[in-house]
Structures are given as structure tokens and as C-alpha cells.
Amino acid sequence: MKDVIIIGAGIAGLAAGFELHKNNIDFQILETQDRVGGSIETISKDGYLIDTGPQTFSSISKETFELIRNLNIEDSLEEANPSSKKRFVYLNNQLTPIPNGLMEFLKTELLSKDGKITILEDFVIKNIDKEESVEEFFTRRFGREVLKNIIQPFLNGVYAGDVKKLSANAVFPKLKELEEKYNSVLLGFILSQMFSNSFKKLTLCSLKEGMECLTKTLYEKLKNKITLNTQNIEISRAKDFYIVTFKNNNKTINYTTNAILFATPTHKLLDFNYLLPDIYVTDYFNIEYEPISVVVQSINKSKLKDPLNGFGYLCTKEPHRKLLGTIWTSSVFPQRAPQDKILLTSYIGGAHYRKITELSEEEISNLVSKEIAEILQIQDQSSIETIHIKTHHHAIPQYNLGHTEKVKRIEDLMNTNAGLFFTGNYLYGVSINDTIKTSKRITKKIVNFLHESKTSQNNSTENKLEPTYSVFTQVALAVTLLLRATFA
Ligand SMILES: Cc1cc2nc3c(=O)[nH]c(=O)nc-3n(C[C@H](O)[C@H](O)[C@H](O)COP(=O)(O)OP(=O)(O)OC[C@H]3O[C@@H](n4cnc5c(N)ncnc54)[C@H](O)[C@@H]3O)c2cc1C
Numbered sequence: 001m002k003d004v005i006i007i008g009a010g011i012a013g014l015a016a017g018f019e020l021h022k023n024n025i026d027f028q029i030l031e032t033q034d035r036v037g038g039s040i041e042t043i044s045k046d047g048y049l050i051d052t053g054p055q056t057f058s059s060i061s062k063e064t065f066e067l068i069r070n071l072n073i074e075d076s077l078e079e080a081n082p083s084s085k086k087r088f089v090y091l092n093n094q095l096t097p098i099p100n101g102l103m104e105f106l107k108t109e110l111l112s113k114d115g116k117i118t119i120l121e122d123f124v125i126k127n128i129d130k131e132e133s134v135e136e137f138f139t140r141r142f143g144r145e146v147l148k149n150i151i152q153p154f155l156n157g158v159y160a161g162d163v164k165k166l167s168a169n170a171v172f173p174k175l176k177e178l179e180e181k182y183n184s185v186l187l188g189f190i191l192s193q194m195f196s197n198s199f200k201k202l203t204l205c206s207l208k209e210g211m212e213c214l215t216k217t218l219y220e221k222l223k224n225k226i227t228l229n230t231q232n233i234e235i236s237r238a239k240d241f242y243i244v245t246f247k248n249n250n251k252t253i254n255y256t257t258n259a260i261l262f263a264t265p266t267h268k269l270l271d272f273n274y275l276l277p278d279i280y281v282t283d284y285f286n287i288e289y290e291p292i293s294v295v296v297q298s299i300n301k302s303k304l305k306d307p308l309n310g311f312g313y314l315c316t317k318e319p320h321r322k323l324l325g326t327i328w329t330s331s332v333f334p335q336r337a338p339q340d341k342i343l344l345t346s347y348i349g350g351a352h353y354r355k356i357t358e359l360s361e362e363e364i365s366n367l368v369s370k371e372i373a374e375i376l377q378i379q380d381q382s383s384i385e386t387i388h389i390k391t392h393h394h395a396i397p398q399y400n401l402g403h404t405e406k407v408k409r410i411e412d413l414m415n416t417n418a419g420l421f422f423t424g425n426y427l428y429g430v431s432i433n434d435t436i437k438t439s440k441r442i443t444k445k446i447v448n449f450l451h452e453s454k455t456s457q458n459n460s461t462e463n464k465l466e467p468t469y470s471v472f473t474q475v476a477l478a479v480t481l482l483l484r485a486t487f488a
Pocket of ligand 1: 007008009010011012013030031032033036037038039040052053054055056057058230233263264265268271292294392394395396423424425426430431432433435
């Protein structure tokens with residue numbers, strides 16, 4: 001009898017497995033693919049080191065750092081080139097720097113004079129005690145320009161979503177909390193920063209061998225606890241345990257287990273709908289995912305007027321602009337490309353341009369090259385060489401209106417002592433940091449559950465999860481920091 005069967009070996013499943021391993025709990029991870037890592041993948045091609053999914057930890061969290069240290073790959077951590085602090089928004093046909101500090105903020109062309117003054121209204125605007133979309137929240141508190149020129153581009157880079165549909169409560173829980181507590185997001189932010197002693201280890205970073213070094217090392221550590229290439233997983237419930245049956249290399253394998261931890265995206269949970277109450281299938285686990293194509297390209301340094309010092313740019317939503325943004329990968333991590341080349345990683349698709357991700361690779365490549373040539377003022381579009389394209393059809397879960405309620409209901413299901421648990425980036429933040437943190441918390445719940453079932457105490461204690469704050473929320477907080485600088 002296993003204690004836990006984990007379904008899915010992305011970072012969520014692997015991080016949970018590692019926690020269970022530390023707690024001496026017997027588990028097995030089942031993964032359909034022939035590799036672990038899910039959307040985390042690094043490839044080497046033509047002298048380039050390419051991450052086809054996530055590129056960076058925006059700032060490494062305590063939990064991620066702990067995991068990396070426990071895996072003995074601390075030396076692999078690679079901090080971004082200091083110049084990547086410079087970030088741009090492509091606005092009105094030019095790359096406009098995101099201000100760092102008060103003087104730059106006062107001069108920034110991201111906001112007009114009126115736009116800057118409108119921000120001050122945050123100090124006097126009344127709270128609204130209801131769920132709001134990101135569009136409603138930012139327009140109400142900071143004005144339309146902040147939404148259009150700052151928040152929308154940032155969310156393009158994180159969710160590739162629609163500000164009309166994304167829930168401010170789910171995407172920016174910290175800002176909503178500050179609003180509620182201090183009647184002003186800015187005032188709350190200033191006060192909370194004054195008393196903050198948060199973990200600050202590394203800011204923007206990655207791993208020297210690419211992000212997949214993390215999941216590959218987890219695989220090496222947990223190898224005999226992971227079964228790859230599993231097919232036709234079926235789960236049936238006995239009185240107080242589960243029987244899991246699946247095919248592996250044409251053999252049928254059975255496990256009995258006390259608990260199941262689902263670490264798959266929510267659309268994959270539908271394969272197990274017979275285990276879930278109907279409302280969970282039709283509603284609570286019914287979470288939209290937007291598709292994204294990641295387009296990796298290179299260009300000779302000699303073809304560019306500008307050396308591209310910085311992280312890259314995000315695009316505002318314009319009718320003619322399909323690109324979500326581009327990371328200047330070789331500026332951020334110079335070892336990833338031959339010395340005479342620039343490596344660019346662009347993102348296209350998302351809520352507004354889903355159909356683009358269904359085009360042929362050649363069409364996607366042409367579209368991206370055309371826009372990049374325009375943005376970076378490259379005369380000859382054919383000098384941009386496409387090295388790799390990867391389309392993630394279910395890239396990022398959308399924390400749309402109603403999301404917080406869905407998460408509460410999923411918590412309720414986990415608290416019923418049925419031995420069913422869930423982890424993944426659809427719960428408490430979409431970043432790798434948040435996913436690792438989520439898995440760590442859910443693992444604690446599983447350890448409690450196993451302990452309680454072993455001591456036959458079925459009146460389990462409620463271990464309600466506190467929402468954690470997305471690393472990407474920190475981006476928003478950083479934006480707020482800029483605003484704060486104005487009033488410091
Ligand atoms: C293009 C892109 C860029 C990103 N950029 C960043 C970034 O720069 N920084 C950052 O922090 N985050 C980023 N993210 C987010 C981050 O990568 C993800 O949130 C995180 O990797 C999700 O991990 P997961 O384990 O929840 O899901 P997944 O990675 O999707 O893993 C799920 C696993 O479950 C397996 N599975 C599915 N169904 C079954 C089944 N029936 N049986 C068994 N196994 C199954 C899958 O094969 C997969 O291996 C990005 C994501 C994408 C797509």
C-alpha cells in the first residue's frame with residue numbers, strides 16, 4: 001500500500017514528491033510523458049541554450065531557494081545581468097523605459113501629466129467591497145492610463161489574459177488587501193514596505209544550465225519513485241483507500257494508496273471526473289487556459305543599431321500589435337548565445353490572439369519577425385533567424401472573475417478527508433515560485449491527513465490555506481513602488 005500517488009510530474013508534482021520524500025512518506029509519481037518537468041523545458045540548439053517555457057525566477061522565493069539548496073544545485077543559480085533592471089514598454093511606436101526612481105517617474109512618457117495626477121486619487125477613493133476585474137480596479141483607483149500603459153502590458157507578460165475578465169482579487173490579492181486595510185493602496189504599500197523584512201536573496205535569476213536543471217535534478221533524486229510513460233490511469237475508490245490502475249510498457253500495474261495528489265492542469269482532471277462531484281467538473285475546476293507560442297530567434301549583433309541593454313519589452317494592446325513581448329535573452333544571460341549573436345525570446349497568442357497559436361510555424365515566425373523588425377528598427381527582416389518555436393496550448397491558467405471562490409471550493413474538497421488533494425499553478429499563483437510554495441502547503445495537508453487516518457481520528461482539523469501572493473504580483477507591487485516614489 002502506497003501512502004500517496006501523485007499524478008503529474010511537472011514542478012508541482014515533483015516539488016510535492018520531494019516534500020513527501022523528506023517526510024519519509026511512501027509515494028509514487030505517475031507521468032504520461034517520457035520526461036518530467038511539464039512546461040519547464042531547456043534545449044541546446046546551434047550554440048544557443050533555450051528555455052522553451054519559463055525563463056526566470058523573477059525573484060527567488062524562500063521555498064524555491066530551500067528546494068534548490070536541498071538539491072545541491074545552489075551553484076547553478078545564475079543572476080541576471082544587472083542591465084536587465086532596464087525594462088521597456090512598447091508604446092506609441094517606441095520603446096519607453098519603465099521608470100526606476102522618482103526623477104525617472106516624473107519624466108516618464110508612459111503616463112501623461114494628467115495620468116500621473118490621477119494616481120493621487122488613490123488616496124481619497126472609497127473602497128468597494130465586491131470582486132472586481134483588473135480593469136475595474138485599476139481604472140477606479142489609478143485611472144485608465146495606468147491600466148493601459150502599465151498593468152495591461154505587465155499582465156500580457158504574465159497571464160497573456162484579458163483585463164476585463166481577470167479578477168483583481170485573485171491576481172492582485174495583496175493590493176486588494178492593502179486597499180481594504182488602509183483605504184488606499186499606495187498608503188498601504190508605503191506602510192507595509194516600512195515594516196517588511198521579506199526574504200530577499202536573489203532578484204531576477206535562472207539556472208546556468210537552464211530552468212530544466214531544476215526538474216531534471218528532482219528526477220535524479222526521486223527516480224525510483226517516478227513512473228514515466230503511464231497510460232490509461234484509472235482510479236477506483238474502496239472503503240477508505242484507492243486502487244490506481246495504469247498501463248506502462250504494455251504491462252498493467254496496480255497500486256493501492258491512501259491518498260491521491262493530482263498535479264495536472266485542470267483540464268486533465270476531466271479524465272477523472274467520475275471521482276469528482278458534478279459541480280467541480282462543470283464549474284470549480286473549469287478554469288480557462290490561454291495558449292502561447294514561444295518564438296526563439298537570433299540576429300547578428302552587427303545588424304542592430306542598439307545593443308539591447310535591458311530585459312526586453314512588453315507591448316500595449318493595439319489593434320495592429322499581436323506580440324505580447326520579447327525578452328532579450330542574451331542580454332539577460334550572455335552565455336546563452338554565440339558572442340556575435342543576439343538571442344530573442346518572444347511571446348505571441350494569449351486571450352486576444354488565440355488563433356495565432358494555431359497557425360503554421362512558418363506563419364508564426366513571419367509574423368513575429370515582422371513585428372520585431374518594426375520595434376527594433378531592423379531594415380532587413382530576413383536577417384532575423386527563427387531557431388525554435390514551441391506552442392503551449394494550455395499555457396497559463398486564467399484567474400478570471402470567480403476564481404477565488406473556485407479555489408475556496410477546491411480547498412473544501414481537500415478538507416473533506418476523502419484523500420483527494422490538488423496542486424498546481426491554478427491555485428495560489430502561476431509562477432514557479434508560487435507553484436512550489438503551493439505544493440509545499442498541500443503536502444503539509446497530506447501529511448496531516450495520513451497521520452489522522454493512521455491514528456483513526458477522522459475529525460480532521462481544518463487547515464485552511466492562506467492565499468499566497470503570486471511572484472508576479474510582486475511585479476505589480478514594483479509598479480506601485482514607482483508610484484510610491486512619487487510621494488516619498
Ligand atoms: C510559456 C510559459 C512561460 C512561463 N514563464 C514563466 C517564468 O518566466 N517564470 C515563472 O516563474 N513561471 C513561468 N511560467 C509558469 C510556470 O512555468 C508554470 O506555472 C509551472 O511550470 C506549472 O507547473 P505545473 O506542475 O503546475 O504544471 P505543468 O508544468 O503543466 O505539469 C503538469 C504535468 O502533468 C502531466 N500530466 C497531465 N495529465 C496527466 C495524466 N493524466 N497523468 C499523468 N500525468 C499527467 C503533464 O504531462 C505534465 O508533466 C511560464 C509558463 C509558460 C507556459
